[in-house]
Amino acid sequence: MTCAHFVLSLICLLSIAQVSSSLHQETRLISVNVGDSVTLQCLYDDDDDGNPLFFWYKQSLRQEPKLISIHYSFDRKGTFHDEFKDNRRFTLKNEKYSLILTIYDVQVSDSATYYCAKSINSYSLEFSEGTTVFVKDTNSLFIALVQQSDSETIHSGDSVTLKCTASTGSCDGEPSVYWFKNSEDHHPSLIYTQSDNSDQCERKTNKTQTCVYNLSLNNLDQSNAGTYYCAVTVCGRIVFGNGTKLELKEH
Known part of the structure; x- marks a missing residue:
């Protein structure tokens, strides 16, 4: 990174x-x-x-x-x-x-x-x-769907990879992906942006493609707890996932 x-x-x-x-x-x-x-x-x-x-x-x-x-x-x-x-x-x-x-x-x-x-x-x-x-751009006919798992249980010292699956339409420009973290102690904050094609993408038809974007977190502790949102921007639109909640459990 x-x-x-x-x-x-x-x-x-x-x-x-x-x-x-x-x-x-x-x-x-x-x-x-x-x-x-x-x-x-x-x-x-x-x-x-x-x-x-x-x-x-x-x-x-x-x-x-x-x-x-x-x-x-x-x-x-x-x-x-x-x-x-x-x-x-x-x-x-x-x-x-x-x-x-x-x-x-x-x-x-x-x-x-x-x-x-x-x-x-x-x-x-x-x-x-x-x-x-x-x-x-609410007038755009572009349709996108962003999916995330609901929650992940973690322990101190663990590593986790959050997955975001985005199905997007075809238009000029490549999708950009943003990861946000929201916790009880802080306002939502942008923690990572991703604008390359390093993740696996599969074109379903001439008009749509599905890509998987990953966010890896290592050596976790209490400060990593919170909800992580994936957002995809393409064709002048931004679509948010439903968020993945990381919950810290003591061993």
Whole structure:
């Protein structure tokens, strides 16, 4: 499992980056329909860093991060960059200790992970955890089915392989697979992305194919307990499995 496979691959791409304890995006996953609006919020601490620069970045799967905006802590509106400049679908707001990015009339191309970042000098760039936005095209005729086993019983030190079977229609582009974990102590979080064809796929007809995607977990302990969801995105749609619950049992 290489660094590029993780949603935090942004940090691998930028050698000066680090995860910040003073920035926080409470919502880790948002699913919306085409045409909806979505609001991303980044909370930051009141500290003695002077006048730090704040940024919003967009990272689509298998693409380098794109700079959306930049502004100072005292700047209410900020400045958009490149393709986001003069795009009325995007707005910025800087409230007290809160950076807010709103995207209106969302499109399938807005599906990505959005990070806020802070820089207090030219040698460091601190990132939040990021929020992944999935945009669903409800007008698509595409049909997909994602199946998972209901539960698995594990013991400390065990290993387990979670299986996700996805039957998808045929369209341009390869399916991408995401694994999420949800537990009582944490919000749902994206833990792994998979966009290659290394798993076994079988084409049933000219219009459909079935693929099996696996997630291997080793040396398990209590922190691994929770429900793991498989989600497949293809043809502008996202389809979630029903989730596999991992329950830890004492020997």
